[in-house]
Amino acid sequence: MNFSFEQLALKKRYPLRISRGETTGSVNLFVSVESAGVVGLGEAAPDATADIGTAASCQREIEAFLEASGPVTLDPHDAWQVARDAGLSSYSWAAVDIALWDLLARQAGLPLFRLLGLPLRAVPTSVTIGIVPIEVARERVPEILARTGARYLKIKLGNPAGIDADKAMFEAVRESASTFGVGLRVDANGGWDVTDAKQMMNWLKERGCDYVEQPLPVDANDALPALFSGRALPIFVDESIRVASDVPALADCVDGVNLKLMKCGGVTEALRIVATARAHGLGTMIGCMGESSVAIAAGASLGALFDHIDLDSHLNLAPDPASGITLVDGVVTVPDSPGHGATITC
Template identity: 60%
Template sequence: MKYAFRKIELKKRYPLQISRGLISGSTNLYVLIDDEACVGIGEAAPGSGAETAEICEQQLQEYLKDRDIISSPTEAWGDARSSGVAMCAWAAVDIAIWDLLAQRSKQPLFQLLGLPEPSVPTSITIGIMSPDLVRDRIPEILYRTNAKNLKIKLGNPEGIEADKAMYAEVQRTIQNFDVSLRVDANGGWSLFDAIVMIKWLADRQCEYVEQPLKPEDDDQLPNLYRNRALPIFVDESCNFSSDVAKLSGCVDGVNVKLMKCGGITEAVRIVATARAHGLQTMIGCMGESSISIAAGASIGALFDYIDLDAHLNLEPDPADGLSLINGVVSVSGRFGHGGYLIC
């Protein structure tokens, strides 16, 4: 088994402003696993525990020496985590493993996993911005993508009045479009502000609110959940399947991200655990290209909501293999997850 690594710089078409800061791009690590018959490929968007592509590669180079990771992705995931490999780095390996296994079986990955193709339209994320910028940018995004759902980033550091002004302008701007609205505060609200905003948004055609509080304020979720006017999802508060039980009775659903949990192997386990606790599920993404988005789309049929749009905000996307059909991120039908590099 041979491993190869490539680092590619990704640039966002529109920099993404969230409650914690501005994101204009990243350098991601691509991992290729070659068994001489097939080549699986995965992607790591640097994050917690491996803040750069160089650190991701260093961790993986050290870990992968003389190890059999193909025979059991589940055992490999557990061993990598216990060995201190950052899960954002391991996600690239896990995605490449599943891509390789599906290619070996001569099936698209979703078929190997016993799933139908995804059918839920994705959200398109709209970063925090001024009302003037909303009027200019959102029509371009809607015409270009034919999006069915917009996820509006709130939690503006200037406060909830700025959030209200932006959201109200979004509503005015989309009046001639058939599009639904969701909100993600990225932990930018206090408990008091979250109570106020959720009630306010419930009267303004918002479907749900994601991560209203910081993860360190999870102990306040029961108070927010008790009299909620909208469904509450969490993202940063749920990384692994072991996090799900403590959230039961405090939220309505969890957002699964391959970069947080370490790939497809644990993502499927999170879904099963969430279902067992009566929670809804969403799959989201970080700053990723069509490689890891293809992996996420391959398991898209497991989720109630889909937020796989990072590749649509790249200029350019270094990968291909996906299409956007009636708002649905659709895989190509190629063997494996279907994503491939074009540069």
């Protein structure tokens, strides 16, 4: 197999602010894997707060791994374990893993979802509105909904200014979205303590919120049982779950898990997380970070496995450097063609 790399700068249409800070764009790494004349494409969207925080560091990590380990097996499951044992970051390996699955599907002449034995079926995605001033929310929400035709909004809360600011933000979004008939969800990104989370969940339930994601910080996982007992809304965790082995410890105090390909290391571990979550009777969600349509296509290929979908980062790029997927009635839809369906176009 031959590996090649390309780093591309991605600019967000709107900066995304969450409880931990704001991002305006990123440089992502695109990895191509060629075997017998067929090429698979993957993507890493590094997290600036992680140990491997840049596209350049992801590329160096992958190149060092390839030099040390020798040829990579075409079996993504075996390759994922070798990479995990070698200590590769999830962001770096996600790019390789996605490329391997794309390559296998292209070699088989099948869409990735068919290679995995899945139907082309999915629930509509949420689109995200970050923490912004009230007047900005009132302007931005109608534009986003009119442009995308989305059927759900995910509202970022956990404002460092406190829950009064969160309430004002939610009300502004709800009012601005009222004529569109969309569902509302909330992601606090670990921005609340237990007291605030309980109060906000009761308050949000009265205003039609569907669920709350990551209400508490990761270092407050031990407080989840107290929040879970008597909860007003379903609780999904995101940052608290990285790989499948993290699921059992929280299975009795959450309603569901949100996996991300960048966070878990690609399609291979995503399949394991879904299986583990289902075995524990939990709901499933797939989210995203700062990916283009390349990694979003890989995630959307798994769409039939999820109760909730939050694959919208490509919709906030100006421009998206890749193409191939479409938004149909709010559903991120991959083409019925070999591979995950996305290609680099600029």
